[in-house]
Amino acid sequence: MERAKLRQGEQEDAAAAAAVAGGEQHSLNGHCEGGRSKVARCRESPGEASGSGARTPGQSGHSSSVMESWKEERTRSVEDNEMSLPSIAAAYTTILRGLGEDPQRQGLLKTPWRAATAMQFFTKGYQEKIIDVLNDAIFDEDHDEMVIVKDIDMFSMCEHHLVPIFGRVHIGYLPNKRVLGLSKLARIVEIYSRRLQVQERLTKQIAVAITEALQPAGVGVVIEATHMCMVMRGVQKMNSKTVTSTMLGVFREDPKTRDEFLTLIRS
Ligand SMILES: [Zn+2]
16 A cells, blocks of 8 residues: 655644544544544554545534434435436536636537536435445354455545545454445445545444444444545645544454454555
8 A cells, every 4th residue: 555645734634633533432423523522433543644634624513423324314316316407507507607618618518417417426325325235235144254345446525625535445344243245345335435525434434334234343444545635736745645544343442453454454
């Protein structure tokens, strides 16, 4: 895993996240914003710093927990997509004009519709529920060795700038009599990443979903990602990567288990 050196701002973010990581244990709020005591479980991996330059200082988090949101997920239907497409396209026309472009010139004639359709695709995770993915995919199995799926490709959208976040997700869990079909881990990543996100919340949502579904002895999720809002604007550091991790259960409590996971995802 190649990892770029973190610049100063990220180090500050990392320090803030580290300070927060020691906080209250039961909040699964999903936001890891510095100084918010509710946030927990966004722990630094040993030797790694995490932080997201995509954060807007002072932005407030949501109060609902990730677990609640998982059970009462609001979904967007195909009909909703059809209904909202014209208004999203119209909004893109406004954006084009606002940028000083002529929406009537040939190359842009269909752009608002294309962009609207693309945006609906980029956020198609709102059309699916985790619970539907898990149906028929949980098996009773007397397997008590660590299960790891690494290098799952991830494409998401930064909720602060509406530009892509992309990278790789590594998931490990220690089963407790139940296992999940392996392809379903990637499906969970897909559903949560195809929404407007911050990397910290995405990391935690994946870990919590697996915990809820399997009640395993522990779960570890590590995401390495590039934020286009950092690469193309702001600091314009081409190679900066943001690394976040969530460790639950024995992955959090037992350094040996955590180290085994971190070693295996790097091998
Ligand atoms: Zn951003």
